[in-house]
Amino acid sequence: MPSDVSKPSEPKPEDAKPAEAAPVATTTETAPATAEATPAEATSVEATAVEATAVEATPAQPVAEAPAPVAAPVAAAVPEPEPAPIPPRQGSPLNDAALDQLFRSARTQYGWTGAAVSDDDLRSIFDLMKWGPTSANSSPARFLFIRTQSAKDRLRPALSSGNLQKTMLAPVTVIVAYDPKFYDYLPRLFPHTDAKPWFTSNPELAQETAFRNGTLQGAYFLMAARALGFGVGPMSGFDNAKVDAEFLSDRGWKSNFLVNIGHGDQNEEKPRGPRFWFDETCLIL
Ligand SMILES: Cc1cc2nc3c(=O)[nH]c(=O)nc-3n(C[C@H](O)[C@H](O)[C@H](O)COP(=O)(O)O)c2cc1C
Numbered sequence: 001m002p003s004d005v006s007k008p009s010e011p012k013p014e015d016a017k018p019a020e021a022a023p024v025a026t027t028t029e030t031a032p033a034t035a036e037a038t039p040a041e042a043t044s045v046e047a048t049a050v051e052a053t054a055v056e057a058t059p060a061q062p063v064a065e066a067p068a069p070v071a072a073p074v075a076a077a078v079p080e081p082e083p084a085p086i087p088p089r090q091g092s093p094l095n096d097a098a099l100d101q102l103f104r105s106a107r108t109q110y111g112w113t114g115a116a117v118s119d120d121d122l123r124s125i126f127d128l129m130k131w132g133p134t135s136a137n138s139s140p141a142r143f144l145f146i147r148t149q150s151a152k153d154r155l156r157p158a159l160s161s162g163n164l165q166k167t168m169l170a171p172v173t174v175i176v177a178y179d180p181k182f183y184d185y186l187p188r189l190f191p192h193t194d195a196k197p198w199f200t201s202n203p204e205l206a207q208e209t210a211f212r213n214g215t216l217q218g219a220y221f222l223m224a225a226r227a228l229g230f231g232v233g234p235m236s237g238f239d240n241a242k243v244d245a246e247f248l249s250d251r252g253w254k255s256n257f258l259v260n261i262g263h264g265d266q267n268e269e270k271p272r273g274p275r276f277w278f279d280e281t282c283l284i285l
Pocket of ligand 1: 106107108109162163234235236237238257272273
């Protein structure tokens with residue numbers, strides 16, 4: 001029986017945000033009314049981009065002449081050579097063992113065996129995650145891997161009490177963040193059209209795009225880690241403002257959620273919660 005289930009006096013860990021965290025989470029997670037109107041706009045600009053790509057007879061758009069991104073950490077990185085294109089093929093269902101590992105048997109992890117997670121493991125997870133789709137290939141997520149004791153100690157004051165122990169014991173804790181100025185990299189990431197002004201001219205669309213796609217990439221990260229055999233424990237119970245101030249302010253990035261990664265201790269798993277069944281939450285129109 002998991003310790004936090006058997007001890008009702010312990011603080012409830014689930015999404016237990018410190019009071020100061022609430023305004024930040026509310027700001028980022030609740031789409032303002034004005035932003036509600038933007039998805040159609042985003043869709044239409046993406047559609048325009050696709051059309052532009054298809055119509056352009058001169059694909060030699062001067063990618064190299066695009067203004068260099070301003071922010072240093074990602075822009076300064078030397079781009080890796082892309083792997084050779086994979087020939088098109090029909091998809092086929094993953095086998096049951098793979099589906100179990102990703103979804104059906106996979107459980108959120110609250111405790112850890114002693115097995116380590118290497119830097120190469122983290123790179124492998126990233127190198128799967130990065131292929132997940134994002135709007136305009138914007139790839140706004142940023143990842144900080146907290147593994148040293150000194151880095152964990154810097155994280156500690158931001159954690160809710162229910163998330164403290166498991167995070168301190170996890171081999172690695174990831175701060176899944178996003179770059180509100182992701183658009184500076186669009187000349188590199190989406191070179192076939194000039195997409196940056198879509199966002200520089202519309203701050204609400206920029207924020208919505210950064211948060212939506214950064215969250216998607218965080219989810220891809222969870223599934224990539226599971227695909228490679230790791231256990232994950234995502235957490236929103238922490239003070240975003242404190243994490244931003246301690247780790248992210250110099251780059252202007254914003255925290256979204258945290259993920260503990262390791263090899264999960266099954267004895268610490270909580271009872272499986274039920275899920276909706278299809279007809280409760282789905283419509284086929
Ligand atoms: C974005 C997100 C935030 C979460 N925040 C917390 C948290 O702060 N503390 C915690 O103990 N569990 C947290 N969880 C874990 C969920 O309660 C758990 O994933 C869910 O109950 C499903 O559990 P299962 O994967 O074992 O079925 C979070 C999960 C997600 C995806």
